[in-house]
Amino acid sequence: ACSSKYVLSQMHPMWQGPLAVPGGDRQSPIDIIVRKSVFDSALKPLVTDYDPETCQQIWNNGYSFLVEYDDTTDKSTLKGGPLQDQFRLCQFHFHWGESNAWGSEHTVDRRLFPAELHLVHWNSDKYSLFEEAVIEDNGLAVIGVFLKVGKRHEGLQKLVDALPAIRHKDSVVEFNKFDPACLLPTNTDNYWTYHGSLTTPPLTEAVTWIVMKQHIEVSHDQLAVFRSLLFTSAEEEVQKSMVNNFRVQQPLCGRTVRSSFT
Numbered sequence: 001a002c003s004s005k006y007v008l009s010q011m012h013p014m015w016q017g018p019l020a021v022p023g024g025d026r027q028s029p030i031d032i033i034v035r036k037s038v039f040d041s042a043l044k045p046l047v048t049d050y051d052p053e054t055c056q057q058i059w060n061n062g063y064s065f066l067v068e069y070d071d072t073t074d075k076s077t078l079k080g081g082p083l084q085d086q087f088r089l090c091q092f093h094f095h096w097g098e099s100n101a102w103g104s105e106h107t108v109d110r111r112l113f114p115a116e117l118h119l120v121h122w123n124s125d126k127y128s129l130f131e132e133a134v135i136e137d138n139g140l141a142v143i144g145v146f147l148k149v150g151k152r153h154e155g156l157q158k159l160v161d162a163l164p165a166i167r168h169k170d171s172v173v174e175f176n177k178f179d180p181a182c183l184l185p186t187n188t189d190n191y192w193t194y195h196g197s198l199t200t201p202p203l204t205e206a207v208t209w210i211v212m213k214q215h216i217e218v219s220h221d222q223l224a225v226f227r228s229l230l231f232t233s234a235e236e237e238v239q240k241s242m243v244n245n246f247r248v249q250q251p252l253c254g255r256t257v258r259s260s261f262t
């Protein structure tokens with residue numbers, strides 16, 4: 001799988017998020033200014049082909065919770081969109097706030113959402129391991145989906161029901177047959193795309209970001225279960241709620257955000 005425990009376990013619940021990498025001019029997240037995005041008719045529809053059988057485990061890494069997929073074969077893939085190559089799904093995770101007023105990492109015309117889903121993929125045409133791809137330009141492709149509070153998300157519930165078992169940092173439980181496609185919005189043709197970075201250490205500038213225009217809806221109660229997770233491990237005397245695990249927005253540094261729609 002892709003998320004290396006060592007790197008992630010260095011994460012602190014710094015709501016400010018770690019400082020940008022020195023000289024980093026392709027950092028994420030950013031504010032997407034809609035009127036400044038440039039329509040690119042060459043952008044294709046996204047093609048996702050996820051096999052629920054590749055779902056392996058769900059764990060609390062002390063910063064978010066990750067659902068990890070077996071990425072040793074090309075069974076769960078992403079291609080199309082702005083991508084030239086085929087990418088393998090390795091994990092998905094979320095970022096959220098302590099209240100519904102904020103929590104997302106990207107914003108659209110400064111609009112914050114209560115949470116944001118990230119589906120992380122690496123370029124399996126060019127690299128043979130996630131660890132290789134994570135340090136290369138365009139080695140990774142992350143799909144971002146905004147969450148809004150509304151009706152209950154039936155597909156998410158299976159995941160929400162597993163969270164109490166991973167309340168503490170470094171807890172892991174087996175998690176199978178989860179199809180991440182159920183978390184995508186009905187329309188995946190409309191998205192913004194730009195070159196950026198991981199939003200948590202190692203903050204490498206290896207990511208082609210694909211941010212969906214259409215959000216998904218989850219219920220208030222489902223989000224409340226996210227907030228019942230803890231940053232801290234079972235041994236620590238002071239327990240800290242896992243909330244506000246988002247990074248602050250980074251300068252655009254002259255980058256262009258392209259849109260697949262007018």
Ligand SMILES: COCCCN1C=C(N)c2cc(S(N)(=O)=O)sc2S1(=O)=O
Nearest residue numbers: 002003004007118120142198199200201
């Ligand atoms: C050598 O392994 C490096 C660590 C790998 N990862 C760590 C992150 N912090 C991370 C953050 C991600 S995000 N928030 O930018 O999608 S994706 C991702 S990740 O690709 O799963």
Ligand SMILES: [Zn+2]
Nearest residue numbers: 093095118199
């Ligand atoms: Zn993320």
